[in-house]
Amino acid sequence: MSLSMYQASIPVFIHMMGNLSVILDKAAAYAETKKIDPSVLINARLAPDMRPLSFQVQVASDMAKGCAARLAGIDPPSFPDTESTFPELKERIAKTIAFLKSVNAAQIDGTEERDVVLKMRGQETRFKGQPYLLTYVLPNFYFHLTTAYAILRHNGLDIGKADFLGVR
Amino acid sequence: MSLSMYQASIPVFIHMMGNLSVILDKAAAYAETKKIDPSVLINARLAPDMRPLSFQVQVASDMAKGCAARLAGIDPPSFPDTESTFPELKERIAKTIAFLKSVNAAQIDGTEERDVVLKMRGQETRFKGQPYLLTYVLPNFYFHLTTAYAILRHNGLDIGKADFLGVR
Numbered sequence: 001m002s003l004s005m006y007q008a009s010i011p012v013f014i015h016m017m018g019n020l021s022v023i024l025d026k027a028a029a030y031a032e033t034k035k036i037d038p039s040v041l042i043n044a045r046l047a048p049d050m051r052p053l054s055f056q057v058q059v060a061s062d063m064a065k066g067c068a069a070r071l072a073g074i075d076p077p078s079f080p081d082t083e084s085t086f087p088e089l090k091e092r093i094a095k096t097i098a099f100l101k102s103v104n105a106a107q108i109d110g111t112e113e114r115d116v117v118l119k120m121r122g123q124e125t126r127f128k129g130q131p132y133l134l135t136y137v138l139p140n141f142y143f144h145l146t147t148a149y150a151i152l153r154h155n156g157l158d159i160g161k162a163d164f165l166g167v168r
Numbered sequence: 169m170s171l172s173m174y175q176a177s178i179p180v181f182i183h184m185m186g187n188l189s190v191i192l193d194k195a196a197a198y199a200e201t202k203k204i205d206p207s208v209l210i211n212a213r214l215a216p217d218m219r220p221l222s223f224q225v226q227v228a229s230d231m232a233k234g235c236a237a238r239l240a241g242i243d244p245p246s247f248p249d250t251e252s253t254f255p256e257l258k259e260r261i262a263k264t265i266a267f268l269k270s271v272n273a274a275q276i277d278g279t280e281e282r283d284v285v286l287k288m289r290g291q292e293t294r295f296k297g298q299p300y301l302l303t304y305v306l307p308n309f310y311f312h313l314t315t316a317y318a319i320l321r322h323n324g325l326d327i328g329k330a331d332f333l334g335v336r
Contacts, residue, residue: 001280015303046318047322047324143317164307
């Protein structure tokens with residue numbers, strides 16, 4: 001079977017967001033064992049002008065659900081970015097995965113040329129579906145997933161690349 | 169045109185490795201301006217048991233050239249992982265990009281079902297071409313690119329996500 005827009009997006013998002021949820025479980029357990037206030041990890045940053053862990057999870061979610069919705073031509077669920085605990089971040093991931101699972105291959109396949117319009121900082125950016133997925137969504141999605149991983153790793157969480165990749 | 173194995177890999181690698189090269193230019197200039205020994209940045213890590221910047225660049229290169237070679241059924245160029253300066257790391261990227269450009273779409277397209285065998289830590293892992301690209305190469309490639317970015321950002325380099333994405 002040929003590579004399709006669906007295969008290159010939705011199952012990848014579901015798998016990687018699931019891995020992130022397991023990493024957050026490990027972070028929550030680490031905080032409990034070490035008597036670290038979970039908010040210390042959730043608000044941790046790699047640089048003062050980088051965003052904290054919670055934001056990295058929220059934007060990874062936004063990239064995945066936004067991509068699924070824009071390619072399918074439907075409205076994405078709106079989440080208010082108020083998560084401030086590990087259970088809330090895990091719930092955000094679970095809701096994102098549930099939405100991704102509700103989108104089927106027929107809605108995504110064949111969207112290589114679909115017009116996608118993003119509004120960012122008051123400006124419109126226009127893409128076709130394929131470059132939107134390959135040059136915008138996937139780099140951003142992995143950027144925020146990896147940054148979430150790196151924040152936790154930098155703060156002492158004992159995880160490895162197998163956790164990131166979901167090799168179990 | 170339908171999404172193809174070539175489109176989902178080689179042009180993405182070339183674009184993102186080019187962005188990394190520009191980021192290394194900025195890092196080299198930053199080191200010079202701030203009178204930082206460049207090796208401080210090149211050996212910087214986000215955690216004591218994470219790998220340094222040089223390794224992140226080398227593995228991003230390995231993921232890209234290994235994917236191109238394995239899908240095309242040719243031998244990848246072998247680079248000895250001895251780079252220890254910014255010019256050497258940039259040369260590694262340039263050689264990687266040159267190899268990627270030497271591989272054409274006809275060599276990569278249609279490799280969704282190609283058998284790929286990886287030897288990792290003495291063990292063989294077998295993939296078909298499509299899951300090899302989607303669940304192994306791309307997550308690893310972006311993981312190491314983002315970690316390289318994060319190491320430099322954590323060490324004070326003034327770059328933003330536009331540099332990572334190559335939005336110029």
